[in-house]
Amino acid sequence: MRILLGTITLVLSALPLGAPATAAPVAAPAADPTWNESVVDADQSFRGIDAVSPDTAWIAGSSLTEGGPGRIFRSTDGGDSWQDVSPPGTEGLGFRDVEAEDASTASVLAIGPGEASRIYRTTDGGVTWTETFRNTEETAFYNCMDFYPGGKRGLAVSDPVDGTFRILATDDGGQSWEVLSDEGMPDSTGEFNYSASGDCLVIKGRSAWFGSGGDASHVFHSTDFGRTWEANDSTIPAGEAAGVFGLAFRTPREGIAVGGDFAAPTDGADATARTSDASEWSNAGDLARLGEDAAWIQGHRDTLVVVGESGDVMGSSISRDGGLSWEQFAETGFHTLDCVRHTCWAAGGNGRVATLRLR
Template sequence: MRTHIAALSALLTLPLAATASAAAPPSSSDWEVGVVDSDQSFRGLDAVDRDTAWVAGGSVSGGAGSVYRTTDGGETWQDVRPPGSDGLMFRDVEARDDDTAVVLAIGPGEASRVYRTTDGGQSWEEAFRNQEEAAFFNCIDFAPGDRVGLGVSDPVDGKFRIIRTTDGGASWEVLPDAGMPDSSGEVNFSASGDCLTMTGHDAWFGAGGEDARVYHSDDRGTTWEAGDAALPSGAAAGVFALDFANPRQGIAVGGDFADPSAGTSSTSGDGRQWDGAGELTHLGEDVAWINRGRATALTVGEGGGTGGTSITHDGGRTWERIGDEAFHTLDCVPSGECWAAGGDGRVGRSI
């Protein structure tokens, strides 16, 4: 979704303790938070494991977007932004390991770009630059194996636009829109870099605007079907993020940026139909499963001074607010540790 947030970068390595060992879900006192770059609003995050994570953001004062990486559990962070990042807003990062990552810069026309590194950010290649002025890419994701990935843009000529890679993000192609339903009046939200998610051949992305819907593809993005997301719609309302425990069990979270004091969620048990679920006392900007077998997930949101962190133990049917720590983006690794990031360059890690 089109926003007007400029980008600037700052140099820094910042301590964020690395003593976490427990895989238990965070409680209100279990986020350890540090400031990596106070000029950045971080909305892209990918946690590889308990030691390695990447964050990406845009400036609040008009300079360059930044990408940071840690390989020591947050003890130090390295500024590994692509060259020529002035004016770019990085809103998504998808990492394979401590060396390989793909980042998305958002914006209209050529501001939407994809960069890829295979040497930990020492060098980057521009893998995709949008040439359609009406397009505005919001998020990307990769299927397990990290070879096939998709990206989604706001509608062009009434249909969401999809790009796909089959070589790990080294190159991308714009897919034909014949398999995309009419999407007039709808938008994506680049709130957290997780408006699109993949589990294999299956992919989903969320939408808002005139209609709040979830789009599903079972052929790696060639064709799509859209269904009611069971979330509120509006100019700044809809689905902000999704996550799937498996190809059937999913949670979508969202809300309305015009009313950040409340958010909501919906759940799916078959990957296609969505039912309204638990309400939140803050925006649901991102969601991540912690314990997939026990239906435990976290959601975070930041906005309007009412952000917070909430947890579910029943697959999203009910949520308990466990703290006021506010973040835009969230990721949890299989061992149970979670990372989060947000405004003022903050990064948190569960301990």
């Protein structure tokens, strides 16, 4: 999404390349959650993360140095150390999403117009990669992807081409992709996705959703593997740099949308919305800052965490009532977030990664 690339990159400070750091997760009581943060690569802005388990996670980034390589890192020891498992030849690419089956198999999405949008896949923990998709439409700009349970079927979404969002699909675990017909997509002229967190498109059960901003702020919903979509008002205000930034679903019916306005990142009013039927959305609690990503905490039925980062404006908030109300628990924020069991993983600008333990 062009606004995000042009606006947000400028406010990130380009620090010199740093050596990967190590840090062990520290358990924190649910009443006082605390991030345990370290720097993996200070030249990277991380916006994609996938937590496979409390021990294993993948992160995807883009260089803060113009023309620098986008990088992929993997940890298999709970964040104590990170290995650079990047594909070769990634200079100038911006990785914004990573979807992993386990410690060995993962797909990563590079975003951008035309051929900058690519998908790579590994089955050996990043030792080797295969380019499985390269966009050939100059006006397409892919932003996010996700896979259905079982890992065979998956979808990716592009900003509108000729007035409708473009959907890419796989049915072989990401080994090959095809562009679906746009006949089942509502008119989306003036809208676009935000590649803020890798979660502008999410899947739960047989349903898929993606969020939008721009002239309208919608959540699009599909129940037939991306062939047809319904657009619903998200209740999050739209704008040139505003709308839905991330989505998270606890069940195939109960979900949360988060967003805000990158032009006014300190304004978290109306920045979250809830659904209990997978389609109709209602305004939820206000945030202290914008929200780029959200995740439900497994084992804590009504507990969610939201993170956001826009330059120096950042924060992390928690809800214990399904998103009806929020409490900011940290001035530290991140672009992307994923939680598995009692452990949350997050990553953000200047190569920062963190873990959070809730009991």
